[in-house]
Amino acid sequence: MKNIFIINGHELYPAISEGRLNATLAEMAEAFFVERGCEVKTTTMQDDWNIEEEVQKHMWADFILLQTPVNWMGVAWSCKKYMDVVYTAGLDGRLCDGDGRTRKDPSKQYGSGGTLTGKKYMLSLTFNAPKAAFDDPGQFLFQGKGVDELFLPAHMNFRFFNMEPVKTFVCYDVMKNPDVSSDFTRFDAHLRDVFSELS
Template identity: 35%
Template structure:
């Protein structure tokens, strides 16, 4: 089995150097190796070859995509990776939107894998689903639905999202990494 682990962090000097996301990346690789996976990896902030990335998506049994949330979305460079690689994968990763083959919209994916979104936040966990908080009316799964829907569109079965919260003001990285290890081990 093969796992594609994608580090979607984009470095911002003096603001977000990427140490936490690199640690998550390494912990993810370790967890997959412990389960016997061969590792395919990509670090978006480094150079990558689009045709090779398409092949990685095709060959992966599990796709783990992690990135920080910047201004309530993935970093622009990370979004550019998604747009470029997935659009370049037409006919290999997906064959239209599904309706061209008599199916429903979103059923044109050619992948038969599982996937997971992992993200890091400056916001505390109580920002979600807590009255009088900014995102009081949505859960983390609601927030990540556009990302997991993109996976589903490709034929990837999304597993539950994992989030690291409050990573700047009140980090509890050691405890969060333990929880993450349990989470990823359960779903891979």
Template identity: 45%
Template sequence: MKNVLIINGHQRYDKIAEGRLTKLFVDTAGDFFTQHGFNVKESMVEGAYDVQDELDKFAWADYILFQYPVFWMGVPWITKKYIDEVFSGGINTVTFVSDGRSKEDPSKKYGSGGLMQGKKYMLSLTYNCPESEFDNKEGFFDGLTLDEANVATHKLFQFCGAEPLETYAIHDVFKENLDIDAELKRFKDTLERNFITSR
């Protein structure tokens, strides 16, 4: 059986971002993994957590599902705090040994010192931004794809040696006619491709 860590990267803002949508996706993913025979653990960045406990979860996990809302083009600040504390806390044990470079071996490149080889991760994002702003030279992101616009988070995992799976994102989350059932189906289809058919 494979092990999956689901990270809830939500930060609450009253009346704006209360966390219900993020929790819905976390719960849906948890049910999906359980039904397919995975072992599941969850982490929540908002609230008390122990860095060593989190590192133990990362060491245990074969897969990481990182679910969070995109705030101001990146992760919420408490999620960045979690990343800084947990990933830095794992030096020489779970996340990385060094930046990869070596005085003795100049062929070793920056970003090659990760300890998470063999692990895979999936980003699942909630956006107010419409999907049309990506892959569009006239759009807000100047032609960047969804993954290119989230390069900092991808590079975090790459630095530690983990491999990406297909990213999921729900867009325009505040629009009145949001079809959440259709979005949950699309989310579960992405989970199926990433964790079942690709195994």
């Protein structure tokens, strides 16, 4: 796992969030991988990006890190647009070779046409929600559902390309009760744990 692609999915909301936490986490990840001899490419939603170059980055990468805040239970609109246009451009066999079905049996194997076999990905998410809001059936909103269940669509996007997940990282309660220094320590430990398995 020597080619690392980091996507920073933050969308700027000046009155709410300037994106410093996600930017710092993306920078920490880049430094972590560079120190270990990896080549790193990055894309940030706030910068200009080219569709064809982004498809090529996905093909080039051994490991993709999606660093993103959670906006209304998913990625921000600009990150969703990125997925829509980049992933659609890759339907020509570069990211997937169709949807996996055949004319002989069009009802089976939908989503099995991915061509990025052997590549891995990780979600790193920042939430306003506290940790206690998840996995507890008595909690109001998520009713016992975990973070990965909430982010099933993102996981399915990567699975559509036949990529494999590593454990998701989460920063909780980042607006009302932040503990940024602890988040950074946990993130570093998480990367060390993940990378030890990937090496």
